Amino acid sequence: MPLMSDIGLRSKMLVKDVMSSPVVTVDENAPANRVSELMEKHDLGCIIVTSNQGKPQGIITERDLVVRVLAKNAPPDSVKAKNVMTSPLITIEPDATINEAARKMSKLNVRRLGVTYKGQIIGLVSSKDVLAVMPELLEIIQEKALLERENRVEEEEKEATSLSGHCERCGGWSDNLQEVDGELLCEECRIELESE
Numbered sequence: 001m002p003l004m005s006d007i008g009l010r011s012k013m014l015v016k017d018v019m020s021s022p023v024v025t026v027d028e029n030a031p032a033n034r035v036s037e038l039m040e041k042h043d044l045g046c047i048i049v050t051s052n053q054g055k056p057q058g059i060i061t062e063r064d065l066v067v068r069v070l071a072k073n074a075p076p077d078s079v080k081a082k083n084v085m086t087s088p089l090i091t092i093e094p095d096a097t098i099n100e101a102a103r104k105m106s107k108l109n110v111r112r113l114g115v116t117y118k119g120q121i122i123g124l125v126s127s128k129d130v131l132a133v134m135p136e137l138l139e140i141i142q143e144k145a146l147l148e149r150e151n152r153v154e155e156e157e158k159e160a161t162s163l164s165g166h167c168e169r170c171g172g173w174s175d176n177l178q179e180v181d182g183e184l185l186c187e188e189c190r191i192e193l194e195s196e
Contacts, residue, residue: 016094019123033076049085056121058085091116
């Protein structure tokens with residue numbers, strides 16, 4: 001069973017732990033057919049659109065190509081990426097938690113977030129990425145609750161077995177006598193015994 005410290009670390013899974021990186025990008029002035037070529041080449045469902053300075057401007061999904069190019073019967077080699085993209089690109093920091101990413105996606109009704117660091121696009125996190133780790137996170141939460149319950153039961157058992165009376169080793173009065181090797185000992189004597 002994992003240690004509590006391991007669970008504490010793992011339950012704080014971050015965006016950078018699950019994001020796709022590096023990101024495939026296209027310049028905002030590139031034609032739509034270049035976008036579809038990149039999607040096919042890299043087996044992707046979306047491409048990030050950047051400005052000439054490399055700043056993220058928007059995102060083009062397969063649906064964007066269908067709705068803004070194919071459905072309008074526009075020639076893909078003459079339509080620019082900036083006219084097809086969904087903008088602005090919603091972003092998140094790499095050190096944000098998976099829970100924060102999920103909440104942001106839900107609140108803004110988007111399925112993908114660009115991951116930016118100092119204004120540069122460094123990754124992409126999708127709802128699929130979040131869902132892929134959710135079973136693990138739920139398992140971790142259950143394990144943590146089980147451990148806490150076991151610790152609580154152990155503490156309650158210790159309290160339940162405590163007695164009041166004279167210590168059979170030092171003779172002093174104690175409200176917290178516990179049996180050790182057949183003798184009822186006070187807390188001080190139990191500590192001394194453990195250190196011997």
